[in-house]
Amino acid sequence: MENTNKKQLNNTAGRAKVFAIANQKGGVGKTTTALTLGEALTRLSKRVLVIDLDPHANASVHLSFYPENLTVTAHDLFFEDADFKTVWLKIVQKRETVGFDFVPASIRLSELEVDFKDRKNKGMVLSKALEEMKGHYDYILIDCPPHVGVLLVNAIVASDKVLIPIQTDFLALYGIRLLFDTIKILNKVLPRPVRFMALPTMYDGRAGACRRILNLIRRKLGEKVFSTVIHMDTKFREACASGRIIFDVDPNTRGALEYMQLAREIIRNENA
Known part of the structure; x- marks a missing residue:
């Protein structure tokens, strides 16, 4: 695997756009979005890296990277003396069933809240680590944990844009308020405002409540909402x-087609 990675890292494809996929409410489609969007972008001839930064490791388990069987994971990027180039060569993984490269998570990521207690510039670690990789991919997608902490802050600081999946359900709006509060705090100290786009997910057009929530999201966030809507599938x-x-499973099912539409919308927006 390491020899394969060395070959991959010697190929360059411009400067990657980094998307942190975040919402402080679980179950809204973050992991589904990270993996499905990552695959959709590769099917549009983009080089993609997906990073699982959630200690629950849902994306990793989905792809059969079981944390208990791994010796190197995303956690290795956060060691204080980490040699980023060497670490990346070890942690970037590949599955024949998907087109993107992948960095699995570890439950030890949850220890960083304590480990980073007195560490300087603790919100900038991932940003510095990604500089080593931006020349090798077109897009880097980060599946974030569903709570405020050092991992989420690192992901947001490292990103060019935060992609926020919003389940079209009333309770999901509460998680958005919490995330926006975090973004407001970061905007006070970052050199540039955090950019974000909202993605309506788990939409059921037959339900009046879903329609009302979608209309509310569009009224409140305007052009910050993708035109693509991900339906229940x-x-x-x-x-x-x-x-x-x-x-x-089925490339022509509604969910697959909508994530392809989202990938095209992202590419179109980034090229505008």
Whole structure:
């Protein structure tokens, strides 16, 4: 694997756009978005790296990277004396079933809140680490943990844009308020404001409540909401249960087509 990675890291593809996929409410489609969008972008000939930064490691387990079997993970990027180039060569993984490269998570990521207690510039570690990789990918997607802490702050600081999946459900709006509070705090100390886009997910057009929430999201956030809406699709659950991405289950199902639409929208927006 290391020899393969060395070959990959010697190829350059410009400066990657980094997206932190975040919401402080769980169950809104963060991991589904990270993995499915990552695969959609690769199918549009983009080089993609997906990083699992959630100690729960849902994205990792989905792809059969079980934390208990791994010796190197995203956690290695946060060692104080980390040689980033060497670490990346060890932690970037590949699965034949997906087109993107992947960095698995570790439960030890949860220890960083204590480990970083007295560390200087603790919110900048991931940003510095990613500088080593931006020349090798077109897009880097970070699956973030669903709570405020050093990991989420690192991901937001390192990102060019925060992608916020919002379940079209009333309770999901509360998580958005918490995330916006975090962004406001960061905006006071960062040299540039945090850019973000909201993605409506788990939408059911038959439900009046879903329609009302979607309209509310669009009224409140305006152009900060993707035109793409991700509907409910049972194929997502089927893909997860079989350790696959939805494109391998049915590339023509609604969910797959909508994430392809999202990928095209992102590429179009970044090129505008």
